[in-house]
Amino acid sequence: MVDVPLINKAALALLVTFAFGLAAQGVVLAQQGPQLTSIYRSKLPSSPADGAWKDVPLAEVPLTPQMAIKPTLLAATVSSVSVRSVNDGAKVAFLLEWADSSRDVSASRQDLFRDAAAIEFPVGTDIPAICMGVRGQMVNIWHWKADWQEDIVKGYQDVVDTYPNFYKDAYPGVNILTATPPFRFPADFDTPAARPFMIGWQAGNPMSQPQRTSPVEDTNAVGYSTITHKVKQQVDGVGTWDQGVWRVMFVRALQVEDVDAASITPGKEMPLAFAVWNGANQEVGARKQTSTFLNVTVEPAGENAAGLGAEPWVFIVGLALLLAAGYGAFRLVDRMERVSTGTGHEQ
Amino acid sequence: MSKVFNWQINREMDYPYEAAPPKKQFGAVFDINKCIACQTCSMMCKNAWTSGRGQEYMFWNNVETKPYGGYPQQWDVQALSLLGPQTWNGNTYTGKTLIEAAMAGTDGRPVVGYTPDALEWANPNIGEDESAGLIESGTYFALPHPVWSFYLQRVCNHCSYPACLASCPRTAIYKRPEDGIVLVDQERCRGYRECVRSCPFKKMMYNIVTRVSEKCIACFPRVEQGLQPYCTTGCIGRIRINGWIHSPQEADLESPVDFLVHGRKIALPLYPQFGLMNNIYYVPPIHVPTPYLVQMFGLGVEQAIQRYKEAKDDPETLGVFMLMGATERWVEKFRVVNGEAIGYDAKGDEIARVPLKEPVQIRQNYDASRLVFRHNTP
Numbered sequence: 001m002v003d004v005p006l007i008n009k010a011a012l013a014l015l016v017t018f019a020f021g022l023a024a025q026g027v028v029l030a031q032q033g034p035q036l037t038s039i040y041r042s043k044l045p046s047s048p049a050d051g052a053w054k055d056v057p058l059a060e061v062p063l064t065p066q067m068a069i070k071p072t073l074l075a076a077t078v079s080s081v082s083v084r085s086v087n088d089g090a091k092v093a094f095l096l097e098w099a100d101s102s103r104d105v106s107a108s109r110q111d112l113f114r115d116a117a118a119i120e121f122p123v124g125t126d127i128p129a130i131c132m133g134v135r136g137q138m139v140n141i142w143h144w145k146a147d148w149q150e151d152i153v154k155g156y157q158d159v160v161d162t163y164p165n166f167y168k169d170a171y172p173g174v175n176i177l178t179a180t181p182p183f184r185f186p187a188d189f190d191t192p193a194a195r196p197f198m199i200g201w202q203a204g205n206p207m208s209q210p211q212r213t214s215p216v217e218d219t220n221a222v223g224y225s226t227i228t229h230k231v232k233q234q235v236d237g238v239g240t241w242d243q244g245v246w247r248v249m250f251v252r253a254l255q256v257e258d259v260d261a262a263s264i265t266p267g268k269e270m271p272l273a274f275a276v277w278n279g280a281n282q283e284v285g286a287r288k289q290t291s292t293f294l295n296v297t298v299e300p301a302g303e304n305a306a307g308l309g310a311e312p313w314v315f316i317v318g319l320a321l322l323l324a325a326g327y328g329a330f331r332l333v334d335r336m337e338r339v340s341t342g343t344g345h346e347q
Numbered sequence: 348m349s350k351v352f353n354w355q356i357n358r359e360m361d362y363p364y365e366a367a368p369p370k371k372q373f374g375a376v377f378d379i380n381k382c383i384a385c386q387t388c389s390m391m392c393k394n395a396w397t398s399g400r401g402q403e404y405m406f407w408n409n410v411e412t413k414p415y416g417g418y419p420q421q422w423d424v425q426a427l428s429l430l431g432p433q434t435w436n437g438n439t440y441t442g443k444t445l446i447e448a449a450m451a452g453t454d455g456r457p458v459v460g461y462t463p464d465a466l467e468w469a470n471p472n473i474g475e476d477e478s479a480g481l482i483e484s485g486t487y488f489a490l491p492h493p494v495w496s497f498y499l500q501r502v503c504n505h506c507s508y509p510a511c512l513a514s515c516p517r518t519a520i521y522k523r524p525e526d527g528i529v530l531v532d533q534e535r536c537r538g539y540r541e542c543v544r545s546c547p548f549k550k551m552m553y554n555i556v557t558r559v560s561e562k563c564i565a566c567f568p569r570v571e572q573g574l575q576p577y578c579t580t581g582c583i584g585r586i587r588i589n590g591w592i593h594s595p596q597e598a599d600l601e602s603p604v605d606f607l608v609h610g611r612k613i614a615l616p617l618y619p620q621f622g623l624m625n626n627i628y629y630v631p632p633i634h635v636p637t638p639y640l641v642q643m644f645g646l647g648v649e650q651a652i653q654r655y656k657e658a659k660d661d662p663e664t665l666g667v668f669m670l671m672g673a674t675e676r677w678v679e680k681f682r683v684v685n686g687e688a689i690g691y692d693a694k695g696d697e698i699a700r701v702p703l704k705e706p707v708q709i710r711q712n713y714d715a716s717r718l719v720f721r722h723n724t725p
Contacts, residue, residue: 067455070456072456074454107558166403170590171399172394172399183400185556190398196400198399199533199561200557201556201696203533205538206559207536207538208556225517281487284538286516
């Protein structure tokens with residue numbers, strides 16, 4: 001046994017500590033599944049392009065085509081979505097980013113379908129069944145739609161937006177003394193005689209309402225075919241497309257007064273699922289790609305970056321064990337040296 | 348999947364829902380022989396229902412010329428291509444229905460179909476009056492015509508086993524139990540357009556402004572008041588009549604549609620091989636060669652044409668044809684008595700009375716009471 005100087009004993013002790021630390025962390029992580037922390041910041045990023053998102057840790061969530069129920073998607077066109085989240089103690093923002101080579105923002109032609117993305121939250125504490133929940137396990141789905149986004153940015157997409165050279169000189173109920181062909185929806189059509197022809201609008205269908213305030217639809221579901229527009233719409237957001245990438249930000253208050261809305265509590269963990277639709281592939285409804293669960297913990301107010309990802313006591317105990325192991329290693333090497341150089345028998 | 352019986356193909360078939368026959372089924376007979384393609388039916392429907400924003404391209408009722416026309420273009424050619432071979436063994440269809448073909452296929456949908464692109468919906472009357480073939484020197488009229496075309500009037504068939512209803516992931520399409528009329532719940536639809544893709548007749552139409560889908564509603568507000576739909580009552584040629592249609596075993600031969608379909612077998616369904624048990628029936632055109640018609644209306648074509656040619660000597664059959672266009676009101680029952688066809692409403696009150704043969708009046712060349720000559724001036 002060679003003479004081991006003090007500095008080398010310290011280095012060896014550190015190495016042992018590090019090795020144990022890595023192993024312990026690996027065990028902890030493996031038990032918890034894919035993780036994300038909604039980082040606390042004093043101010044939410046203002047847009048998807050806000051530079052403040054850059055140092056927010058992300059989770060890359062793989063997506064697979066929905067094949068549990070017809071109509072199915074045969075092959076995924078989007079393979080993953082990256083998810084980041086920031087909260088400021090009052091509101092939470094999620095940023096979803098995914099690759100999509102075409103910006104499909106119109107559902108205003110018989111053969112056009114729009115891009116969309118959704119986040120699914122459990123309502124209550126039960127883990128929801130993947131895909132839409134189940135009776136007794138409601139989910140709250142925030143569904144961002146690219147055509148609703150375009151409606152807000154450019155005004156509700158009308159026939160003239162799809163067909164710029166379109167002309168029609170009269171419609172029942174449209175006042176041709178005050179309105180000019182080819183007219184504009186909804187302004188020129190909001191009369192008792194004209195409205196019933198646009199029966200989706202008249203019936204209050206959320207798809208048909210021209211005055212949009214949010215590009216995100218707040219919905220509930222209790223299983224396949226049950227997605228329902230919530231009475232109280234409490235989710236806002238914005239999505240932008242740039243050079244083949246959609247960046248969509250969803251924003252909502254952490255706590256809302258609604259028993260059917262997701263309750264997002266700092267310090268608590270919740271399993272979230274994601275879905276993406278690629279309009280260019282005529283994806284809509286059940287024809288989508290979905291993810292498995294991502295465990296998201298909302299970092300409480302006042303904590304810094306690098307979330308813990310586990311209960312504090314785990315780290316206190318773990319740290320004590322690591323220090324003990326490091327000291328033990330140091331002592332062991334020291335003892336081995338003493339034995340080999342004969343500088344002493346027992347302590 | 349459930350097993351349901353489809354009498355048009357004389358066998359059981361698969362359908363996603365159990366058979367739940369309505370109390371009464373809305374039906375109609377269109378006499379192709381009398382249609383002049385004036386498109387009044389299309390205009391009646393357009394004015395009543397599809398004059399809104401986003402509906403500009405929609406014709407819930409349309410009249411297209413066969414063989415080259417179609418709205419949307421080539422809808423039937425594409426539907427038949429998707430279905431594969433359509434074989435019959437006598438009355439029994441031995442090929443696959445649209446749903447059975449989807450079950451055997453791999454495209455992940457409950458019904459085989461396709462989504463027409465925007466251009467296919469344009470030019471609704473393309474192919475109008477185009478004949479099948481060229482007229483060579485020496486061609487002369489014969490029956491059937493050596494060079495032929497005919498008009499096909501189409502509305503939603505309000506099928507007993509609708510493809511649209513089977514394909515909606517949200518059960519947003521329903522069939523009314525009181526009259527079998529198929530409707531889209533305008534609150535529930537989210538514009539997925541599976542129904543547009545699935546309907547082989549392409550009578551489900553997506554509103555490009557409201558972003559939900561719409562279809563022929565069988566003028567149900569009129570039907571509820573004991574009136575026939577606008578396309579029927581507006582028809583100049585008086586080619587249409589509505590009535591309740593039943594299965595062959597339950598046919599009410601005093602009801603006009605049941606009588607023509609089951610009694611005389613003079614009216615046939617369109618493309619029964621789709622397996623949807625559609626409820627609009629057609630009297631096939633007698634001037635068109637049989638092979639083309641068999642593909643559309645099945646093997647009963649020759650008999651139907653023969654019966655139509657003999658109708659002038661069959662007072663009951665003639666009576667139903669005379670009642671076409673004779674009243675705005677729904678004819679529950681009819682009778683032919685002493686050379687007159689009489690129609691009755693649900694209460695049994697007489698609502699129409701039409702002679703089978705138009706009375707002849709002779710008007711003298713000189714009107715002695717008015718001291719004028721009558722002129723036969725066009």
